Amino acid sequence: MGVKDQFLNLGRFKLVSGHQIRFWEDNWLGNQKLKDQFPNLFNIVRRKHATIAEVLSSNPLNVSFRRALVGDKLTEWYCLVASLVHINLNEGMDCLCGIYIKVGHSQLIQCIGT
Numbered sequence: 601m602g603v604k605d606q607f608l609n610l611g612r613f614k615l616v617s618g619h620q621i622r623f624w625e626d627n628w629l630g631n632q633k634l635k636d637q638f639p640n641l642f643n644i645v646r647r648k649h650a651t652i653a654e655v656l657s658s659n660p661l662n663v664s665f666r667r668a669l670v671g672d673k674l675t676e677w678y679c680l681v682a683s684l685v686h687i688n689l690n691e692g693m694d695c696l697c698g699i700y701i702k703v704g705h706s707q708l709i710q711c712i713g714t
Contacts (some may be wrong), residue, residue: 616692618652625649629683638676641665656689 613621613628619689621628624635624642635642642648655662661681669677 604648612697615652615687616690616694616696618656618689618694620694621652623650623652623655628652629687634680638680640673641669641676641680644673651690652687656684656687 613626615621615628624645625633625648627633630637635648644667646666649656650662650681661684665673667673
């Protein structure tokens with residue numbers, strides 16, 4: 601794991617436009633990255649580095665897989681799609697929040713990008 605990924609693992613993203621947040625690889629929906637919540641889908645998705653804005657830019661979602669979705673994979677896909685129903689993108693910058701930095705005996709919470 602690279603330094604960038606280690607740093608990004610320290611916090612979670614606040615979604616605004618979705619242009620700076622990777623759909624599968626960043627922590628923005630729930631307590632885990634989507635690649636960890638839905639590993640069977642991540643293993644067969646064609647564009648692993650797509651941003652949220654790219655994925656949500658069309659209806660149906662702009663996601664394609666290397667294999668047909670059947671059985672458990674299809675169930676996972678329905679679950680993922682259901683979790684995205686409430687997502688609305690807006691103008692503005694996404695930011696990384698919840699970075700915990702220990703200074704002495706205190707912890708500071710930082711939001712980057714606002």
